Amino acid sequence: MSEPKIRIRGLKKNFAGKQVLDGVDIDVPARSSMVILGGSGSGKSVTIKCLLGLITPDAGTIEIDGRNILALPAREREAVNDRIGMLFQNGALFDSLPVWENVCFKLLAQNRITRAKARDKAAEVLAQVGLAASVGDLSPGELSGGMQKRVALARAIAATPDIILFDEPTTGLDPIMGAVIDGLIRDCVQKLGATAVSITHDMASARRIGDEAAMLFKGRIIWNGPAAELGHTGNAMVDQFANGEREGPIQMELRR
Amino acid sequence: MSAAAEAAPRRKPLDIVLDGVAAIGRSAIGMARGVGAVALFAVEGVSHLARPPFYGRLVLRHFIEIAYFSLPVVALTAIFTGMVLALQSYTGFARFNAEGAVANVVVLSITRELGPVLAGLMVAGRIGAAFAAEIGTMRVTDQIDALTTLSTNPQKYLVTPRLLAGTLAMPLLVIVADVLGVMGGWIIGTAKLGFSSLTYLKATMDFLQFSDVMSGLVKAAVFGFIIALMGCWCGYNSRGGAQGVGGATTSAVVTSSILILALDYVLTELFFAR
Ligand SMILES: Nc1ncnc2c1ncn2[C@@H]1O[C@H](COP(=O)(O)OP(=O)(O)OP(=O)(O)O)[C@@H](O)[C@H]1O
């Protein structure tokens, strides 16, 4: 097999005495979609923030295209970040800017587009996430939660990044819109050749988006396999989680 | 009583002294560290002025936010201060039959001291708080992290334009405050104290010195920088939701107000103590 696009090894992070990540290993092949599962507070968001350099891990390596980005000088690190798109769990839209400027923010920042053209470009990307062009002139505060999420998604993919990180892309969306967004994420991978890492709590969505899935528990990856197998992987903990059963090995682990 | 409890009183005096020393040491170290961190933050903010991209649009936006929207409060403060100053100094000078010095006192105190300091305090309340709240909200809602992921340096985008706008806008406000402060004095002088309009204005012009006005404007620029800096710093480092943002807002206003008063002394010492 060729070298993975993203290779995370032994990632550790401690917050005020709490070991959130305790040796996370993940491989994401190029042009594939990886889904990360795990309970609330298990460190999924922290993991992808480490990937972006927003959180500095205590130990471990993160390789992108074979280079350990944690050891890169700031300037080269920025160049790597320029090729990564990120959807934040809460959207994190800039509320001082209209939606169209939010969507084209990166393209404008990198001077890849003029302000005059940015509105049209924004309308185009907004259409992909199922929003009308008129939404572009509103400010983020005027949108519903689900619309904000979709604008944030549009912002993450507008600059056609190599690697896209989605933190709960379909949370807060209605089921149909959720399916549309899942399709969009698949398109980013299959048509645009991006590598996607998504965090989700929605198993139907996980099976649709993911080629592979990995489950984070107590700071480690306890299972890693094809996303299609979720629910009948044979790993008791993953199956309990995927099927949403109240009683099972996870409860027993947590009670210990 | 246990042995430990008995032993405790004997160690106490020394403990108290040592605890006191340790507390003083700790807060001194903490303060030095804080000042160092703010200084680094300022240097980094300023250093972005030399490197593209430049956010002229943002500088303009913040400039208008500071200069234009603070105009009413600064104008009112200046007029009333000029009026009070004329009244009070008249009462004082009347005892020495030196009523003629009223115009002199008004123009000197307004241009050298009260214009910059009062405008500074007003702007600290409005703009320092607004900057801290806006940047603090961006911090706690991940917007600052989002900037990083969108190929934008958050310091360059958020801090540098505000520092520049603050430094440029404050002198402008203070020019207005100077004019209106003198006008306040003139209103009282002519309407109440019996000066003829011409005498008052002539006395003002005679005593008005370019160097006084300039020193006031330099102060204003420094205060504008400090207000923007503390607003940005407190917002940038706020943590934990609405409460954190509220705390950041308060400390931005308090620290910049104190710094304005302290720096006013230092600058006055520099300019006039010869
Ligand atoms: N900046 C931070 N400072 C301190 N603790 C943090 C910080 N960020 C995250 N944590 C802690 O790390 C743990 C994992 O947080 P994280 O946001 O990664 O959870 P998550 O797996 O994304 O959960 P969810 O599914 O609810 O979003 C939490 O216990 C959280 O309190």
Ligand SMILES: [Mg+2]
């Ligand atoms: Mg999360």
